[in-house]
Amino acid sequence: MKLTRDVRLFRRTQDLEIQTDQFLDALSESAIVFKLAIEVYLSKGYMEEFAQKHEHVDQLESEADRLRRAIEIQLYTQTLIPESRGDVLGLLENLDNIINLIEGVLWSFDIEKPDIPENCKDGFRDLVAMTCEAVEAVVLASRAFFRNIEAVGDHSHKVLFFETEADKASTHLKRTIFESELGIGHKMHLRGFVENIDDVADWAEDVADRLAIYVIKRTV
Numbered sequence: 001m002k003l004t005r006d007v008r009l010f011r012r013t014q015d016l017e018i019q020t021d022q023f024l025d026a027l028s029e030s031a032i033v034f035k036l037a038i039e040v041y042l043s044k045g046y047m048e049e050f051a052q053k054h055e056h057v058d059q060l061e062s063e064a065d066r067l068r069r070a071i072e073i074q075l076y077t078q079t080l081i082p083e084s085r086g087d088v089l090g091l092l093e094n095l096d097n098i099i100n101l102i103e104g105v106l107w108s109f110d111i112e113k114p115d116i117p118e119n120c121k122d123g124f125r126d127l128v129a130m131t132c133e134a135v136e137a138v139v140l141a142s143r144a145f146f147r148n149i150e151a152v153g154d155h156s157h158k159v160l161f162f163e164t165e166a167d168k169a170s171t172h173l174k175r176t177i178f179e180s181e182l183g184i185g186h187k188m189h190l191r192g193f194v195e196n197i198d199d200v201a202d203w204a205e206d207v208a209d210r211l212a213i214y215v216i217k218r219t220v
Contacts, residue, residue, distance in 0.1 A: 019071050020146055023092065024139050026064040027099055030057050031135040034102045038109070038128045042121045046113050054106045061099045068092045087214045094207045095142060098135060101200045105193070114193055117180065123173035127197050130169050134162035134204040141211055152215050159208035166201035170194050 037053035044050075071092060075085050116124060141155035177190050 016071060016074055017146065019067050019074075020092075021143070023064055023067040023071065023095070024143055026060045026067065027095055028136060028139045030060045030064075030099045030102050031132040031139075033057050033060070034106065035128055035132045037106055038124065041109055042116060042124060046109075051110070054110055057099075057103050057106055061103045064096055064099050068096050084214075084218065087217065091142065091145070091207070091210065091214065094203070094210060095138070098138070098200060098203050098207070101196075101203055102135075105196050105200070108193065108196060112189070114189055115186065116190065117182065119180065120173065120176055120190065123169065123176055124194075124197075127166060127169040127173055127194065130162050130166035131197055131201040131204075134159050134166060134201040137162055138204040138207050138211075141208055145211055145214065149215055149218060152211055156208040156211055159204055163201045163205040166198055170198040 033053050033056050037050055037057070040047070040050045040053065072089060075088065137155050137158035141152050141159060144151035144155055173194050174191055177187050177194070180187070182190075
């Protein structure tokens, strides 16, 4: 099936397109800051620099919520794209949940301050790196959904690739944790952090799966 090139979903509403771009910018930036925050924690421990990055993500999450609500109001009050409105709202809500998950992981680090052994730190770095790559790929797939629907598949494929790599990193890290001489309570504590980070990549994959359905609906 041949798709129509460069189909812009909001081609008649520039303000809405700008707001959607800003929302996706907030998601992309949250993943970048998340990666930096975890690196600070791994290399220096809990300190003011980590707290500042955590606060930055909190601000991005609040801005994303504000933008999502503004887009929702505009879609309904101006009766825009009624045939795709539900898909767009569902997409934005699920993308917003990725930021919520990222924020939740940082809150867990902030509150629980896990003791991460040296032999586990590179595993956490690999997991976070693959997770953030998955998030960036789903951001690009979402931009394509609004601007050039033919490109959605290319980016969604990368989401699936990086989610698989995140799963591999998660499995390897958990093996490292449970094969160590740490106490069982410590092992369980670290496992929770591994799984919460991996959940971010899993959610990015779920969004990519939804996008594939939305693309079919727009092109049949």
